[in-house]
Amino acid sequence: MNVTVNGKTRHYRTVTFDSRTNSVRLIEQRLLPHEFKVVAATDYGATAAAIRDMIVRGAGAIGAAAAYGLAQGARAFHGRDLGRFARHVERVFQGLKAARPTAVDPLNAMLQVRRRMEAGTDVGEQQALALAAAEEFAHEDVQHCQAIGDHGAKLIRDGMNILTHCNAGWLAFVDVGSATGPMYRAQARGRRFHVFCDETRPRSQGATLTAWELAQQQISHQVIADNAAGLLFARDKIDLVIVGSDRTLGRTGEVANKIGTYAKAVLARRHGVPFYVAIPFSTIDWNLKAGRDIPIEERDESEVLGAWGMAAGSKSRARTPRPTVPEYVRVANPTSRAFNPGFDVTPPELITGVITPAGIFRPEELWRERRDLGGPR
Amino acid sequence: MNVTVNGKTRHYRTVTFDSRTNSVRLIEQRLLPHEFKVVAATDYGATAAAIRDMIVRGAGAIGAAAAYGLAQGARAFHGRDLGRFARHVERVFQGLKAARPTAVDPLNAMLQVRRRMEAGTDVGEQQALALAAAEEFAHEDVQHCQAIGDHGAKLIRDGMNILTHCNAGWLAFVDVGSATGPMYRAQARGRRFHVFCDETRPRSQGATLTAWELAQQQISHQVIADNAAGLLFARDKIDLVIVGSDRTLGRTGEVANKIGTYAKAVLARRHGVPFYVAIPFSTIDWNLKAGRDIPIEERDESEVLGAWGMAAGSKSRARTPRPTVPEYVRVANPTSRAFNPGFDVTPPELITGVITPAGIFRPEELWRERRDLGGPR
Numbered sequence: 001m002n003v004t005v006n007g008k009t010r011h012y013r014t015v016t017f018d019s020r021t022n023s024v025r026l027i028e029q030r031l032l033p034h035e036f037k038v039v040a041a042t043d044y045g046a047t048a049a050a051i052r053d054m055i056v057r058g059a060g061a062i063g064a065a066a067a068y069g070l071a072q073g074a075r076a077f078h079g080r081d082l083g084r085f086a087r088h089v090e091r092v093f094q095g096l097k098a099a100r101p102t103a104v105d106p107l108n109a110m111l112q113v114r115r116r117m118e119a120g121t122d123v124g125e126q127q128a129l130a131l132a133a134a135e136e137f138a139h140e141d142v143q144h145c146q147a148i149g150d151h152g153a154k155l156i157r158d159g160m161n162i163l164t165h166c167n168a169g170w171l172a173f174v175d176v177g178s179a180t181g182p183m184y185r186a187q188a189r190g191r192r193f194h195v196f197c198d199e200t201r202p203r204s205q206g207a208t209l210t211a212w213e214l215a216q217q218q219i220s221h222q223v224i225a226d227n228a229a230g231l232l233f234a235r236d237k238i239d240l241v242i243v244g245s246d247r248t249l250g251r252t253g254e255v256a257n258k259i260g261t262y263a264k265a266v267l268a269r270r271h272g273v274p275f276y277v278a279i280p281f282s283t284i285d286w287n288l289k290a291g292r293d294i295p296i297e298e299r300d301e302s303e304v305l306g307a308w309g310m311a312a313g314s315k316s317r318a319r320t321p322r323p324t325v326p327e328y329v330r331v332a333n334p335t336s337r338a339f340n341p342g343f344d345v346t347p348p349e350l351i352t353g354v355i356t357p358a359g360i361f362r363p364e365e366l367w368r369e370r371r372d373l374g375g376p377r
Numbered sequence: 378m379n380v381t382v383n384g385k386t387r388h389y390r391t392v393t394f395d396s397r398t399n400s401v402r403l404i405e406q407r408l409l410p411h412e413f414k415v416v417a418a419t420d421y422g423a424t425a426a427a428i429r430d431m432i433v434r435g436a437g438a439i440g441a442a443a444a445y446g447l448a449q450g451a452r453a454f455h456g457r458d459l460g461r462f463a464r465h466v467e468r469v470f471q472g473l474k475a476a477r478p479t480a481v482d483p484l485n486a487m488l489q490v491r492r493r494m495e496a497g498t499d500v501g502e503q504q505a506l507a508l509a510a511a512e513e514f515a516h517e518d519v520q521h522c523q524a525i526g527d528h529g530a531k532l533i534r535d536g537m538n539i540l541t542h543c544n545a546g547w548l549a550f551v552d553v554g555s556a557t558g559p560m561y562r563a564q565a566r567g568r569r570f571h572v573f574c575d576e577t578r579p580r581s582q583g584a585t586l587t588a589w590e591l592a593q594q595q596i597s598h599q600v601i602a603d604n605a606a607g608l609l610f611a612r613d614k615i616d617l618v619i620v621g622s623d624r625t626l627g628r629t630g631e632v633a634n635k636i637g638t639y640a641k642a643v644l645a646r647r648h649g650v651p652f653y654v655a656i657p658f659s660t661i662d663w664n665l666k667a668g669r670d671i672p673i674e675e676r677d678e679s680e681v682l683g684a685w686g687m688a689a690g691s692k693s694r695a696r697t698p699r700p701t702v703p704e705y706v707r708v709a710n711p712t713s714r715a716f717n718p719g720f721d722v723t724p725p726e727l728i729t730g731v732i733t734p735a736g737i738f739r740p741e742e743l744w745r746e747r748r749d750l751g752g753p754r
Binding site for chain 2: 032033034196197199200201202204207208211212214215221222223224225226227228229230231234258259260261262263266267270296303304305306307308309310311312326327328329330331332333334335336337338339340341343344345
């Protein structure tokens with residue numbers, strides 16, 4: 001998407017590859033929304049570190065970063081011995097996989113790259129195929145988000161107020177984003193609408209990343225406390241809800257997404273407001289049979305007990321270097337502990353529709369339509 | 378309630394009066410939960426400033442502070458001229474009233490003190506009556522919270538998990554608190570239970586004040602993001618909800634309380650969990666005829682766009698003085714704005730019962746029972 005820095009507007013993707021320098025170029029997301037900066041990971045170890053240290057985050061984005069990282073590592077090999085090359089690639093694969101061991105996207109992305117490489121008959125050919133496969137993975141991620149945008153934009157009418165939760169925007173993918181895809185497409189079609197961004201405690205991705213994205217695209221928006229949506233629903237100030245998903249069960253239509261999503265779905269139903277989930281195929285889980293089997297990650301208590309932000313004086317202190325990463329402050333009572341589940345599960349009866357690259361479906365229809373949605377036979 | 382500082386446990390009230398030094402003594406609530414300190418306001422101007430600057434906050438607490446402040450100001454008068462005394466008292470009254478012009482509690486408390494003073498026939502007698510009336514106001518505040526505790530404790534059974542929102546604890550009153558009253562009484566009766574404290578963004582009074590209160594009383598508790606309650610309800614981890622109220626309509630049973638309360642009531646209903654509101658008589662509004670007529674304060678955007686906390690290094694920086702007030706950090710995208718409503722309204726059909734000093738009622742019963750609840754004829 002376009003980003004304006006110091007008055008200059010340029011098109012960026014979250015993850016790109018520079019084949020000349022064999023570098024993975026990434027938006028440094030830990031600095032957002034306070035600073036926009038693109039960093040280069042010049043070897044696969046740096047790419048793995050960028051994934052591990054959250055310079056890049058979001059399912060599609062870390063998938064593409066891992067795919068590029070595997071190609072980058074493969075291309076750094078000098079020699080013609082296919083056996084030694086294969087062992088080298090395996091080391092690269094394991095190094096990138098270990099960067100975010102519980103995430104499924106980097107693994108699937110790298111397996112896809114490796115399958116494509118196998119068609120090559122020498123090292124050079126396999127290296128070229130690896131890069132082609134990584135580029136294709138990234139290209140497909142963008143295309144899928146664009147298709148979600150095309151289908152979802154039909155839901156957005158002039159003058160609407162839209163609620164979204166967390167960040168399922170272009171920063172979480174290679175470009176465009178899932179929940180934001182319909183908004184960007186509707187804007188391109190000349191529609192005017194307003195977005196309420198749940199701040200999305202405890203990590204505040206709505207207040208930081210989604211708000212930054214919408215501001216960059218000059219889409220009218222306001223940040224709200226997660227507590228405020230109830231009043232907005234009660235006052236008929238929300239016409240449509242669009243959220244992303246971390247895992248959607250293809251067999252049941254249950255949607256796991258960032259903690260707090262479920263409460264918004266319950267409120268939307270009570271007030272008769274349509275509630276949509278935007279998902280690329282990669283987030284559909286065709287295996288699990290029940291939402292209660294989805295593991296709910298319990299994250300570190302410190303996230304709930306504090307917040308990350310920039311102190312008011314940070315930019316003006318003359319002689320000290322300006323902090324580059326927001327600082328952590330302890331908010332809660334120092335002797336209290338927290339419970340910090342990362343996700344919740346929304347049942348299909350609360351979901352009006354699932355916006356996929358192949359169209360909009362009722363959640364219960366996913367299994368029937370599974371062949372069009374990249375699912376099993 | 379008891380507070381333990383440096384290993385020593387003592388009983389404190391939020392607001393007390395020291396007649397020897399003619400001072401209002403207040404817990405400095407802006408330092409909580411990071412530091413516990415009692416400050417003395419040595420003249421009525423200082424008491425007004427403490428109310429204005431939020432050293433003391435919460436309906437009952439600022440009511441008592443204003444009542445004591447009026448007595449304090451009256452007692453500082455030297456002379457016997459009743460006319461000059463009356464003009465002096467009027468200046469004190471206006472000075473304290475201006476400290477928090479939209480709050481109703483300080484006004485009602487001071488009117489009560491002034492009515493009692495009128496029975497005195499000379500300055501000395503009126504001064505003595507002012508202090509007696511202020512002490513009575515504070516005493517009644519405590520008694521009402523204790524009565525709420527007695528009635529509400531019956532709802533708390535061994536092993537229960539209780540959800541509460543914001544701070545309706547003893548820090549918001551003179552002692553005991555409204556929503557916390559039943560918890561403290563149940564604990565005194567030997568019941569064991571666990572409390573989930575909504576952090577209550579944007580001002581985080583749950584994470585700071587309620588968590589501090591419960592930790593001081595050694596009540597098992599955890600802070601949760603406001604987003605987390607949905608998952609807890611869905612997992613049957615909440616058995617009872619008790620919240621306070623800023624204004625309850627005696628005619629309709631609608632309850633205005635801190636933003637986010639309504640969403641919790643909707644979730645509680647969906648999951649069949651009882652939802653109670655604890656209210657002293659002073660928060661019942663017998664005049665308004667509909668919840669939609671309750672003015673919803675829109676508070677400053679900065680509350681949503683940032684957070685207040687203590688930086689990790691704050692206590693260890695050797696040569697710089699330790700900060701006494703938590704620091705504000707900007708969390709959200711710097712070019713985004715926020716919408717920050719302070720309250721929402723929960724309809725009576727979502728409320729299982731209203732816990733008052735006179736017993737527990739269905740919200741629709743308040744009007745019928747109005748004589749027992751301090752209401753009109």
